[in-house]
Amino acid sequence: MTDTFDFDRYDRIRPIRWTGDALELLDQRKLPFTVEYVRCETSDEVAQAIHALTVRGAPAIGIAAAWGVVLAARGVQADDGAQAAERLQAPMQRLHDARPTAVNLAWALARMRRVMAAAGADWREVIEREAKAIADEDLAANRRMGALGAALIEPESGVLTHCNTGSLATAGFGTALGVIRAGFAQGRINRVYAGETRPWLQGARLTVWELQQDGISPILIADSAASHLMKTGAVQWVVVGADRICANGDTANKIGTYQLAIAARHHGVKFMVAAPSSTVDMATASGEAIHIEERDPGEMFALGGVRTAAEDVGAWNPVFDVTPHTLIDAIVTELGVIERPDEAAMRAAFGG
Structure with a gap:
């Protein structure tokens, strides 16, 4: 087993491309059969792509929104950044409202x-650099964080992940999937299980x-097979974003994350x-204060465009759930590892 490896070998996908005059987003609704970029x-157009799940994953959403601000600035005349910030309030609010739960946005x-707001006449160059x-x-x-998370996993382990937390959800390499990539490369992980993740089947x-790839x-x-899988002993870690x-x-x-933790x-x-x-929001005290986004119930009625439910039925379609900290063994960020997280440990790591 080695703690070093070739990142580029395990980091080949880029879901967000800035061309200099447009933002190109890998259309994740069409994967895995069609690899196609949407030009914004x-x-x-960026806000619509975020809402429609063309681009998804909290970090990727934040990156796309940042480039959306650069695009919004194209139509604004301002003497300095403070004036520009005032004139860009409306498009920035529309970007924010596209997916309100993801704190990265x-x-x-x-x-x-x-x-x-702090920039002068060069504010356009400043926001593009940012x-x-x-x-x-x-x-x-x-x-x-991939290296830090992998170090917690014993050699020859099996892991289970949920949704998609890889290069497609980030600028590259991934969060939970980055941990899995690093662990696999180091020989710490030899079996990777992925839950299908209804209703959009991101897994x-x-x-x-x-x-x-x-x-x-x-x-x-x-x-629905996750609990039985754990009972067999095939999985030693659940790793999620x-x-x-x-x-x-x-x-x-x-x-679906909460039930995996249970x-x-x-x-x-x-x-x-x-x-x-x-992704850490120290201004939100607990999960009770998180707004849980609900999407169109119609997403529950079909798979791949083929209806699977009877007509005239109702559905409930929350997109997220909240896992209590008491069920989490480790939170891994690029700043370090917090084992058995609670308020004291979080404040020690991230301040007030």
Whole structure:
């Protein structure tokens, strides 16, 4: 086993491309069968792409929104950044409202607003550099947290992941999938299970495809098979990402994460959350205060465009759930590892 490896071998996918005059987003709705980029030339097109799940994953959403601000600036005349920030309030609000639960979206917009407000006549160049920095820093953070998270996993382990937390959800390498990539490369992980992740099947469509690109052979399971899988002893860790981590360690993530944490605790399986520090929201005390986005109930009625439910039935379609910190064994960010997270540990790591 080695703690060093070739990052580039396990980091081949880029879901977000800035061309200099447009933002190109890998259309994740069409994967794994069609690899196609959607070209966005306005901030409203970026907002629509975020809402429609063309681009998804909390870090990737934040990066796309930052570039959306750069595109919005194309139509604004301003003498300095403060004036520009005032005139860009409406398109920035539309970007924010596209996916309100993911804290990275608000974080990236606040960061863009802050540097813009402090800039002079060169404010356009300033915000473009900042958008690029947000993407570059995310990639570096993912590689760092991948190494930190992998170090917690014993050799020859099996892991289970949920949703998609890889290069497709970030600037590259991934958060939870970055941990898995690093662990696989080091020989710490020899079996990777991916839950299908209904109703959009991000695990089946995206995670499995991503791992295949890196020569990792994943094992796909139905979401409802997870508890039985843990009972067999095939899994030693559940490794997931996060859309928001609260001041006490409570974590919002894709719907279905909470029940995995419950099952993991019952079966003695460790539970890891891997996410960049930008996902930590110390202003939100606990998961009780998190707004849980609900999407169109119609998403529940079909698979691949083929209706599977009877007509005239209702559905409930929350996109996220909240895992209490008491069920989390480790939170991993690029800044370090917090084991058995609680409010005291979070404040020690991230301040007030």
